[in-house]
Amino acid sequence: MAKRLTEKQKKEMSQSFSIGKTIDELSNEFNCSKLTIIRNLKRSLGESTYKELINKSKKLKKELIFHKDEEINHSNIELNLESSNDDLKDIKTLIENQNENDPNSFSQFIEISPLDYEIDNSHQKDLSSVPISEIDFPQIVYMIVDKKIELEIKLLKDYPEWSFLPIDDLNRKSISIYFDLKIAKRSCNKEQKVIKVPNTDVFRIVAPILLSRGISRIVSSEKLIAL
DSSP states (O other): OOOOOOHHHHHHHHHHHHTTOOHHHHHHHHTSOHHHHHHHHHHHHOHHHHHHHHHHHHHHHHHHHHHHHHHHHHHHHHHHHHHHHHHHHHHHHHHHHHHHHOTTGGGOOOOOOOOOOOOOOOOOOOOOEEEGGGOOOOSOEEEEEETTOOBOEEEGGGOGGGTTSOHHHHTOEEEEOBSOHHHHHHTOOTTEEEEEESOTTHHHHSHHHHHHTTEEEEEOSSOEEEO
16 A cells, blocks of 8 residues: 655655655655655646656756766776876886897887776666566455446556656556545546456456457556556
8 A cells, every 4th residue: 555645744745856856765765655756746746847847857867867978988088098108108118128138129019908998878777567466456446447337548658657668668558456546536537437346356367358458567556567
């Protein structure tokens, strides 16, 4: 179940997010999941303000990464030059010493291994899918359906909180479940209604049927569940 935050904590969270704190930092500070942080920020700030701040944060992050890479490359060049100069000094000293002891030393040569410095700029993405076999469902959950009792099916890219996933994952079909009836009702529009699922074992039973319809993920408030 999602951790309940006090109104004071929610206010502090919104203020911290507005001045630049990340979702990860807020998750550690308030000791709750990133999805809980995102859900409360959207309620406090509104969807548009939240997206605006997220986009601003992503832009700043890209700029920081760019400047950091520039600094690393600049330092790397200086290191190469410094190492090259040191190698040249060593070679000069060695040749001078050889010349003093061996008049034929000019016919000799020294092989220098090439300078090779690699910078790993790869960025790992957090793949958060958890197999349904590892999920401990609560006894009761809620789902949103239309008037014909058809499940609401969405692509993962329709959920802003999962936007960090790879493109292939974002195009997966999914259904949503809710652990809290109030949250489910807030997510329900006039053309839909909320139904109760009293036996959550049904998701494991119908997993093959959902997969046959192209539905491979279940989205909950805390986890992204892989069928």
